[in-house]
Amino acid sequence: MPLYVYEAKEGGCGRCRDGFEISQSIKDAKLSECPDCGAPIIRVIQAPALGHSKTDLNYRAKRAGFHALKRVQKGEYEKIY
Ligand SMILES: [Zn+2]
DSSP: OOEEEEEEEHHHHHTTTTTEEOOOOOSOOOOOOOOOTTOOOEHHHHHHHHSOOOOHHHHHHHHOOEEEEEEEEEEEEEEEE
């Protein structure tokens, strides 16, 4: 399943404030609020160069289920494990 990155528009909790990844089916509706705190969230386009291939990323996501992301700069994310 493809991995999407969401981030709170404003406010948010520890999970969504700095963005988080979630794996969703293409058929699933886009999330509009944080599953944890209900803050409004938007889907952000993932930076292409994260140092992982898409396959590697999907594999990691499957294994970890979820990981937090830290915003390094606009449009760029750094993983925090
Ligand atoms: Zn939240």
